[in-house]
Amino acid sequence: MTIAGNEAMQDFLMLIDGQWVPAASGETFESIDPYTGEAWARLPRGGAQDADRAVAAADRAGAGAWGAMTATARGHILRRFGDLIAANADRLARIEVRDNGKLLAEMSTQVSYVPQWFYYYAGLADKVQGAVIPIDKANTFNFTKHEPLGVCVAITAWNSPLLLAAYKLAPGLAAGNTFVLKPSEFTSASALELGRLAGEAGLPPGVLNVVTGFGAEIGEPLVAHPKVAKIAFTGSEGGGQRVAETAARGFKRVTLELGGKSPNIVFADADLDNAVKGVVSGFMSATGQTCVAGSRLLVERSIHDAFVERVVGYARTARIGDPMEPGTQVGPVTTRPQYDKILHYIDVARRDGATCVLGGRPWPGATASGGLFVEPTIFTGVTNDMRIAQEEVFGPVLACIPFDDEDDAVAIANDSAYGLAAGIWTRDMGRALRMSDRIKSGIVWVNMYRAVSYMSPFGGYKRSGLGYENGMDAVRDYVRTKSVWINTSDETPDPFVLG
Structure with missing residues (x-):
């Protein structure tokens, strides 16, 4: 969220548990406009304490109103979220241009497309279905259900901040998870504006937290946090490797979208x-x-x-x-x-x-x-x-x-x-x-190049990453499957009688 400032310099705060807050340390850093070479925004320089606050807020939100909400209700909120992004697309695109220097024509097209991710996964939210298995055991009813992972961390790169955030947030929120979004330190402003729109759309406090700062100072504590279940990362090969190594120590799931030499x-x-x-x-x-x-x-x-x-x-x-x-x-x-x-x-x-x-x-x-x-x-x-x-x-x-x-x-x-x-x-x-x-x-x-869609999987082989984003299957990367067994007879077999 923007606070006091003028056209030359704007000040932003982080979003944690529905509140706009400075970094616990009080420190800030500047965002540079790549076209002018001048600083245009000041942002909180978050650290481990801020990471812990954000994860705790996301954990509480998952156990509270968001976790209790029906999948259909979540879908309605995601659709409103998409509507608000669409209504604010021009302003969001201009913020991104100031942060990353990409063409306004390109960013306007890109940001105007972002709502489609939230519309698509809003429709999928109540269609993540389990199955009844015709199990090979007598007097037994077996079915599966899909449950959200819990707290997810989304770490995005500086080249397409909002689009890359949508790749992660839309399917993950549809599946019932909560998030801490850590944008690149070079392009953080649009993510904070996205957090503001999320609150207007009706996401309960703590469902989407947005923290800012540097990878070693706040990114690594987020990845290592014991209450984080999954990390979705877009960035460099080296950064992805560090995320994977840290996540592996906590047996966390990862999706890594890394580099290419196409x-x-x-x-x-x-x-x-x-x-x-x-x-x-x-x-x-x-x-x-x-x-x-x-x-x-x-x-x-x-x-x-x-x-x-x-x-x-x-x-x-x-x-x-x-x-x-x-x-x-x-x-x-x-x-x-x-x-x-x-x-x-x-x-x-x-x-x-x-x-x-x-x-x-x-x-x-x-x-x-x-x-x-x-x-x-x-x-x-x-x-x-x-x-x-x-x-x-x-x-x-x-x-x-x-x-x-x-x-x-x-x-x-x-x-x-x-x-x-x-x-x-x-x-x-x-x-x-x-x-x-x-x-x-x-x-x-x-006979074409650089086309993407919310409907089609996006991911690479070899050192280009792990897992896929977009498409119907992406939402399944944000759930865990539970198998439920029910004995339908009135008796339990005697464990000491064989055969």
């Missing part, structure tokens, strides 16, 4: 006009700051040079600048560490022998705003063993690699520690199906 595979028979647009969208949308970025371009050798030339020509026309302006097509990098990382990988690619055919430097126009801009960058002469082809850059950087045939394309695509997404561009639907079977990734797009 191949965008273009065959000679593709509609090349559409493929060019899909490739540019794949590595430049969101300034390349997306886990599904198509950062490896695999092109059939017979068309490689001509196709890459077309991609370079199209990418060169991108307008870089103020993310709030409707004509801007590439915005700033969200954080200083990420900006430095992107430039580091550009230098690494050059040292490894790749040829930079576009960009490869900070955008000169950034001096006008003070923001963090990197020019869209394309490398050719890349082999798949280079670091630029194997390690996630998370920026507008494309590595171009030729291939000879389907087998070669599959071998290159699968030669990666990651397996989140892949794109296939071809007019041959037989080839599209063969390739989709052979590519080791959780998502495969054919």
Whole structure:
């Protein structure tokens, strides 16, 4: 919630047990506008004491009004929650742009789509059904039921704060759980506004708590807390590994949505006009700051040079600048560490022998705003063993690699520690199906790229994560199954009589 402040600097409080509170320590930290390079918000710097307060509040709420509520009633509240997000979408999108620097056009579309998660899972809330089992025991009635896990922790990344929160909150709340949401320290403001809307929608106090701060100071105490049953995390591979290791010590469930090095595979028979647009969208949308970025371009050798030339020509026309302006097509990098990382990988690619055919430097126009801009960058002469082809850059950087045939394309695509997404561009639907079977990734797009839906599972293979979000099955990741056995006879067997 926003408290006193002016347009230049706004102050926020955390949401714990329905109350807006500062950090127990009284400390704060600043959020930087990536376009201007200036601080625009102050937020509570939470710690272990705040984590404990939030978990305790969520635990009480689960044992209280929320736990006693029918699934149908929960669904009604989630639908109202979605309505309020829709009514406030423009304001929420503008907050996200100030926090992460993504284009207002993109964030407006994204935030306007977020309510669909709450509508979808509102409808599923009272359809998480158990079963009656025709058990192989005489005089026995056996059935199953699904119960909420309890307190869940949602930890979200800075690139799509509200969308990633919806991935977790909507199915988890529908299943009857309570939450502590810890957004990235770089993009916390919109999550606090989401918490305010949750209260207006009718979620009882403590059902959704929103705490802010740094991973080591408040994130780790949340993950390790003995009353937390599940952690849903989106972020870096290293962060996910730490979450998994800490959670394992408490036998907690985890869902991890981590990184990617996704191949965008273009065959000679593709509609090349559409493929060019899909490739540019794949590595430049969101300034390349997306886990599904198509950062490896695999092109059939017979068309490689001509196709890459077309991609370079199209990418060169991108307008870089103020993310709030409707004509801007590439915005700033969200954080200083990420900006430095992107430039580091550009230098690494050059040292490894790749040829930079576009960009490869900070955008000169950034001096006008003070923001963090990197020019869209394309490398050719890349082999798949280079670091630029194997390690996630998370920026507008494309590595171009030729291939000879389907087998070669599959071998290159699968030669990666990651397996989140892949794109296939071809007019041959037989080839599209063969390739989709052979590519080791959780998502495969054919003649399209970067589509997501609340209806379809989202998750990866290998080091891209554990578990899936979205779709009907996601709600089952937030319940535990209980098997109930009832003796329907009037007698209990004598334990000392065999047979």
